[in-house]
Amino acid sequence: MSEQYDLLVVGGGINGAGIARDAAGRGLSVLLVEQGDLASATSSSSTKLIHGGLRYLEHYEFRLVREALQEREVLLAAAPHIIWPLTFVLPHHQGLRPKWMLRAGLFLYDHLAKRKRLPASRAVSFRGTPEGAPIKPAFTSGFAYADCWVDDARLVVLNALDAQSRGAIIETQTRCEALSRQNRQWLATITSSKNGPRTITARAIVNAAGPWVTGMVKQAGLGAKAAGLRLVKGSHIVVPRIHPHDHCYIFQNQDGRIAFAIPYQRDYTLIGTTDIPYDGDPAQVAISKDEITYLLELVNGYLATPVKREDVVWDYSGVRPLYDDKNSSASAVTRDYLFDLDRGDTGEQAPILSIYGGKITTYRRLAEHALQKLAPCLGNRTGDWTAQATLPGGDIPRGDFGAFLANCTAKLPWLDKSILQRWARCYGTRLFAMLGAAQGVSDLGPEIAPGLYEIELRFLMKTEWACCADDVLWRRTKLGLGMKQADIDAVTNWFNDIDASRKVAQ
Numbered sequence: 001m002s003e004q005y006d007l008l009v010v011g012g013g014i015n016g017a018g019i020a021r022d023a024a025g026r027g028l029s030v031l032l033v034e035q036g037d038l039a040s041a042t043s044s045s046s047t048k049l050i051h052g053g054l055r056y057l058e059h060y061e062f063r064l065v066r067e068a069l070q071e072r073e074v075l076l077a078a079a080p081h082i083i084w085p086l087t088f089v090l091p092h093h094q095g096l097r098p099k100w101m102l103r104a105g106l107f108l109y110d111h112l113a114k115r116k117r118l119p120a121s122r123a124v125s126f127r128g129t130p131e132g133a134p135i136k137p138a139f140t141s142g143f144a145y146a147d148c149w150v151d152d153a154r155l156v157v158l159n160a161l162d163a164q165s166r167g168a169i170i171e172t173q174t175r176c177e178a179l180s181r182q183n184r185q186w187l188a189t190i191t192s193s194k195n196g197p198r199t200i201t202a203r204a205i206v207n208a209a210g211p212w213v214t215g216m217v218k219q220a221g222l223g224a225k226a227a228g229l230r231l232v233k234g235s236h237i238v239v240p241r242i243h244p245h246d247h248c249y250i251f252q253n254q255d256g257r258i259a260f261a262i263p264y265q266r267d268y269t270l271i272g273t274t275d276i277p278y279d280g281d282p283a284q285v286a287i288s289k290d291e292i293t294y295l296l297e298l299v300n301g302y303l304a305t306p307v308k309r310e311d312v313v314w315d316y317s318g319v320r321p322l323y324d325d326k327n328s329s330a331s332a333v334t335r336d337y338l339f340d341l342d343r344g345d346t347g348e349q350a351p352i353l354s355i356y357g358g359k360i361t362t363y364r365r366l367a368e369h370a371l372q373k374l375a376p377c378l379g380n381r382t383g384d385w386t387a388q389a390t391l392p393g394g395d396i397p398r399g400d401f402g403a404f405l406a407n408c409t410a411k412l413p414w415l416d417k418s419i420l421q422r423w424a425r426c427y428g429t430r431l432f433a434m435l436g437a438a439q440g441v442s443d444l445g446p447e448i449a450p451g452l453y454e455i456e457l458r459f460l461m462k463t464e465w466a467c468c469a470d471d472v473l474w475r476r477t478k479l480g481l482g483m484k485q486a487d488i489d490a491v492t493n494w495f496n497d498i499d500a501s502r503k504v505a506q
Contacts, residue, residue, distance in 0.1 A: 005031045006378055008188055008202035010176045010216055012036075013043035014152070014360050015337075016208035017159035018367035024166035025389070026371060027381040031200060032163065033174040033190050037471050039156035041282060042210050043360065044475050045318020047236065047260055047273050050075050050083055050361045051147035052112070054250070055258055057105050062112065064336045068361040069113035072148050075364065076117055079158060079391040080399040081428030082151040085118055086262070087247045089131050091142040091302060096252045106145055121145035134243040136304050144247070149262070152360055153475040154426060157464050158391040159363075165392070172465045179205070179220040179352075186220075186350050204377055206370060207354040211282035211319045220352055222342055228324030229356060231279065235287040236272030237295055238264060238314040238481065239307050251302050259298045265478050268313065271295050282319040291317075314481055323356035337366050339373055351377045393428025404428075414440050419451055426477060434459040448494050449487035452479055457494060468495050 009020045012034025020032040034040075052069040053061070076083050092099055106121040124144045126132025131144065160170050171192060178189040186205050191197040207216045214229045242261060249261040257275065264270035274291045292309060300306040323338040337358035343351045353374060358366050368384050396404045405424050408431065412420060423431050434456065438444060445454030452472075460466035460476050469491040473480030480488060 002187075003031070003198070003200040005029045005200060005202045007031070007204050007206060007374075008033070008176075008186065008200065009206045009208060011206075011208035011210055011212075012038040012156070012160065012170070012172060013041060013208065013210050014039070014156050014159070014363040015210075015355050015358055015366055016206070017156045017163065018363040019206050019208060019370050020168045020170070021159045021163035021166070022364075022367040022371050022386055023378075024163045024168035025382065025385050028378060030163065030168035031202070032160070032168060032170050033176055034170075034172045035175045037172055037467065037475060038160055038170075038465060039153040039475055042318045042320060043156050044153040045234065045236075045316050046152045046360050047234075048150055048152050048262070048270070049086075049147060049260070050150045052109060052361075053359070054105060054109055054145075057108055061336060062108075064359075064362070065109070066112040067365055068359060069109070071361050071365060072118065073114075073116050074387055075150070075361070076148055077399055078364075078389065079150075079155065079394040079428070080396050080401050081393050081404075081425055082154045082158070083148050084401065085146055086149045087144055088147055088250050088260075089124065089142060089144050089247050090250045090252075091126070091135060091139040093139070093252050096254070102143055106143055109145060118146040118148075130243075130245045131247060133245075134249075134304055135302055139302060149248075150360065151425070155360070155363075155391075157476065158393065161392045161464070162389075170465065173467065176216070176219070179216075181220070181344060181350050181352075184350055186352070203350060204374055205350075205352040206374075207352055211321045213321055213354055213356060217340075217352075217354055220342075222352070230322045230324035231277070231282065232320045232322055233276045233278040233285055233317055234273040234320060235276075235291045235295075235317040236270055236315060237287070237292060237312045238268050238270055239311045240269070240313065241267055242269045242303065242305070242307065249299075249302070251299055253298050253301075257298075259295060261299055265481055268481065271299055271307075278319055285317045285319050287315045287317045321356060337362070339370065341373055343377075393430040395429055416441075416451075422451070422477070423456075449479070449483060449490050452477075452491065454494070457491070461495075461498070468492070 006028040007023050007030045009016045009030060009032040012032060016032055020030050024030045050072050052065045056065050090102065092102065110120045122144050124131050125141050126135055126139055164170050173193040175191050176188055177191050180187045186202045188200050188202060189197055190200060207213055209216045211231055246263050248263065251259050259271060262270045274294060278285065292312065296307055296309060338356040340354040341351055343349050351374060353370060364386055368386060405421060408420055408424050427434055438455065447453050448457060457472065460472055464476055466472050466476055469488060473488060473491060
């Protein structure tokens, strides 16, 4: 007899993980399958911001911006270890948007939703101030406002962890190979890289496959009914830190777009993003030379000390699976989400809900709306619940990360401060579960690579679905940035040795 679930979620990005969490918390039986690693595609390739989207006001997307602004406060309370406030500095460019327009946009930004933790926008001078230090003298003033930073890949993992704690089954390296509707339920063939194929049944399916969403629609035999999908590539570059303070810059460009320059991993600055139509394989997306040139020219129009191509130490690209609203400009395509619910020709057969678009900022509301949409089919046993719930590790008293870090420092005086701060940010209160009975550095196991001890690798493998070096170095952490190849190889070899030991044991 096949496994039976209320809900099969296909896709382990932020939308899929968020929906699995919400559904499990409502008492539904949930299986989430992801063909690669959690957050291995679009959801780890974002600009890593929880923000309202100031520029979307120009496209009159007031509902989207308002919802996103509301979510800043909710998510900041839910995960204060991986989400924190960030000040954005917007220089006024004499040849672009006038000051009155910027001021009016920021006034709307301040008032579209209530603010509890974040300050209002303000005017800033660049003469003799830290904000003006890295900027060309021609720019004398601007504005500052608040949004939030997020570790995007960790946000996905925390949602999956919470889903699992509430009864959901999370399977990575597992593909949904075939779907067939049998009146009131779906029959799905899923194939694991370790255990091969098996068949399960589900009362409903959520198609959160991101750039592969239309492929899943076709697999379900509904190709003619697929909504329009528009793939847009966004690329980022990372360079050595361009300024000593912890503010982010938002730079306007002549083409109407903007780019961010964000403090990143202590020693670097993250610059992005581009918006380019994309029609290739989402799994093979990569930054182009033209995109690097575009980003460098944009930020160098403002920086007193130019960033050179040889300064780029890392880059990444992702594909945004947007709903095709027929806008001629890729950057103007709506970032709002669209649900495509199909219940068969009779309107009463097993449902499949396909998701187009969406922003990482609004993933929780998207998940809530998805379960509301499916409620007539699946029931709504507990109602909406995620707005008041913390994510794993986020149960920090009063959300005060500074006080939490000070407490950790007092309890763990033997631990290197830089490692302790990284662990506190990554794991929040789960830090103590990872350390277990460890009383000193010798209890952490071998240091497999600089700052990466075996105790952390085993914790990530056991509790966070980490299967290989890339999962750890580029998603669960960002330790790969700045690592020597020999160190990366050491982590790879550690996983290979674990796999070899398992095979011998079997």
